[in-house]
Amino acid sequence: MSNKSFWSRLPLHLFLIAAVGLIAYSNSFHVPFTFDDEGSIVSNNVIKNLNRFLHDDGYTYNPRRFLGYLTVALNYRLGGTDVTGYHAVNLAIHIGTGFLTYLLARLTLSTPALRRGDDATGASSWFIPLFAALLFVAHPVQTQAVTYIIQRLASLATLFFVGSIACYAKARKLQEESARPFAPKPLFFYLLALAAAGCAMKTKEIAFTLPFVVVLYEFMFFRMTAAKKLLFLLPVGLTVLIVPLSLLGTNKPIGQIISDVTAVTRVDSELSRLDYLFTQFPVIATYLRLLILPVRQNVDYDFPVYHSLANAPVILSLLLLLALFGAALFLWHRSRDPQAAPELMLVSFGILWFFITISVESSVIPIADVIFEHRVYLPSVGAFIALAALFSLLFKGAVSRAAVSIACVVVLALTVTTFARNSVWGSELSLWGDATQKSPRKARPHYNLALALEKSGRLEQSLQEALIATRLSPKEANPYNLIGSIFGKKGDYDQAIAALSLAVKLDPTLAEAQVNLGDAYRLKRMLPQAMEQYQAAMKQRPxxxxxxxxxxxxxxxxxxxxxxxxxxxxxxxxxxxxxxxxxxxxxxxxxxxxx
Structure with a gap:
């Protein structure tokens, strides 16, 4: 096939990327709010008044993620709590990031380091970008970042992140072709790259690694004197200060700030830095396994915490990661040979992108929940570019019928799998039922399933799941609160008071339990006790x-x-x-x- 053929046209490629994304997520538009959506959207008064959000409350609420929450506030202004609009925006962000992944890969293949003659890398100059983008939009590992509404923060930060790198690549490419170093066109794209970088860092802290990826990109794909490199890289490098400056005045630990999930019933939230690092080696290996073989996906993994490098899963995972990192460096070295296949450098870049971008959430900063699938969303951009380049390399850069056929089968299989995974997200009952089957010894999935059952009126089943949660995590207050609420609905106020009193004892700041306990006392006509609980709750929620x-x-x-x-x-x-x-x-x- 010639890259001048019908199949190499840009509009067709963008249409295919959008079509695959729409098909894969066509059953996600009515997925309900779940997990942290409740606290971040449904009961979050800050996002419910757009004028107050824009003038004061929004930035005060979370200055580090202002832009992400601004989009949520706009969604609420336009559609309230109708989930359709939120999912439409999330999917648009996802497809937009797919477009940018395509454009970044295409621009990279035309950089001085990869260009071979006038035709860049031949037919692969359109095949690699298209295949990488299709892998990105179709892969089921992305569902948690797209279908789980509040994880828009991760997907939107990734959109700005990839957009910034793509604009930088465009600016540098135009600058290389221009006689003037600061011609209007390259300067425009350079300023756009800086603006996108700032937006990414005001959406989520994972964008902290963006300047490091820009430095990597510059040194891998462009040729320039050290002084000129410094001139181009210094402004981008200074954006690295945005995230640390946003943390000033924040009293919470960094791990808690970075954490995406504030929902209750966590296990082992006091990890040391070394324990977290040891655990992250097999976590990253799991992410890699999901990218290659997306089976046994889970919204809430019961992942073991490791305390020693001597554990077999830790050392084996570390060896795998070291081998992959070493392979990236080896391919970079080999790719500098003018006779080497340009795909080698693209594979190297994609692997190094993965390691750099995963480092914020998978290094030595302890986060209570050691693994979540949406954390691989940004790193997957590099991973899919590397996989597409490696696939092209296997066919020696020739886009044959066999290569296209295999790529189509892979994308189709991923699209079907994503559609199936979104059906699991279709209701809280199916989502948490799936999680309890895969994490039967973890309290939080049982508690969240109990909440879903209680909402649907299945009180006996809800009570059973809540009791399981208390057995698995006896010091957590929320399951006892739910048990007390269920007994109250059944008219058994003595049992309700006993459960709710224990919830309040375990967590004196849990206003919901105080209110429920007050209700139980009031319905039993124990009015002074009811008043005491209501007043305590009022102090928590004035x-x-x-x-x-x-x-x-x-x-x-x-x-x-x-x-x-x-x-x-x-x-x-x-x-x-x-x-x-x-x-x-x-x-x-x-x-x-x-x-």
């Missing part, structure tokens, strides 16, 4: 209108209507959209006047 309303109801039951009216007024002021608050206020005021 802007929660429902708590003020419950205190008002308790005062009304005590025949203290003037005080009840005060709290009903507070509830109505905090949440004017709930008519019950205003109605109870009028009744309390009327009752006070008749007395």
């Amino acid at each position: 802007t929660d209108a429902s708590i003020y309303h419950k205190i008002g109801v308790t005062f009304a039951l005590q025949q203290n209507l003037p005080k009840a009216a005060v709290f009903f007024q507070c509830a109505a002021s905090l949440d004017p959209s709930t008519p019950q608050y205003r109605l109870d206020l009028m009744r309390a005021q009327a009752g006070s006047q008749t007395k």
Whole structure:
């Protein structure tokens, strides 16, 4: 095939990338909010008022991820809690990153280090970028970054990250072709690269590695004096300060800041740096296995923590990673031979991209959850470019019918697998049912399945799953809170009070358990105890209108209507959209006047 043929045309390639992405995620538009979506979107008042978000609250809430949460606030402004709009934006980001992966690979193949004659690398100049981009958009390992709504932070940061590298590549390519070092066109793309870098770093901390990838890119693919390299690299290098400066004034540990998931029921959140590093060797090996063979995917892995380099999985994984890193350096060295296949350098670059970008979340900064699939989203860009180049190398750079046929089969298989994985994400029951089967000895999947069962009205099954969670993690308060809530719904207030009292004892800051305990006391007409719990919850959530309303109801039951009216007024002021608050206020005021 000639790269001048119909199949080498850019519009067709972009259409194929978009079509594969749409097909793979066509069943994801109604996947409900789950896991951290609840705290980050559904109950997050900060994103519910766009004007306040833009003028003050948004940046104060999370300055490190301002742009990511801004897109969530815009989604809420346009569609409230209708999940369709959120998924549409997530898929658009994913396909957009696929486009940029394609463009980056295509630009790279035309750089001075890889160009061979006037035709770049021959037919592979379009095949490698297209295959890499199709692997990226079709691969099921990406579902957690795309279908899990709040992981937009990872996918959006990746969009800006890849966009920045692509703009830098374009700027340098134009600069090489121009007689003037600061001609308008290269300068425009260079400034665009800097802007995209800044956006990436204000979306998620994983973008910290971007300047290092730019330096790698410059030294691998362009030829220039050291002074000129410094001139081009210094402004990009300075963007590395954005993330550390954003952390100033933050009292939380860095690992907790980087962590994507704040949901409850964690296991072993006090890892040492060495324990985390030892554990990350087999974690990274697992990521690599998922990229090659995406089976047994899990939203919440029960991954063992390793405390010694002597453990077999640790040492074997380390040897694998060292061999892969050594292969990347060897291929880089070999590719500098003018007679060597240009694909060698692209394979090397992709592997080094993977190692650099995985380092933020898989190194010596302890994060409570040692593995999550969305963490491989950014590193996978380099991995898929390397795999596409290696595939081309196996066919000696010739895009034969056999090569195209095999590539089509691979992409089709990945697309079908992604569609199937998205069906698991289709409901909280199916997602957490799948997780409990794959992580039966981990408390959090059982607790989240219990929550899903409780929402669907299956109280007995929910109670059983919650009890399993308490056995697996007896010091975690949330499962006891759920158990107490279920007993309360069944009218067994003694059992509810016992479970909820234990939840409050385990976590005195868990306002939800305090409210539920107050409800159980109130329904049992133990009003002083109910008032005590409501007031404790009010200190935790001073802007929660429902708590003020419950205190008002308790005062009304005590025949203290003037005080009840005060709290009903507070509830109505905090949440004017709930008519019950205003109605109870009028009744309390009327009752006070008749007395």
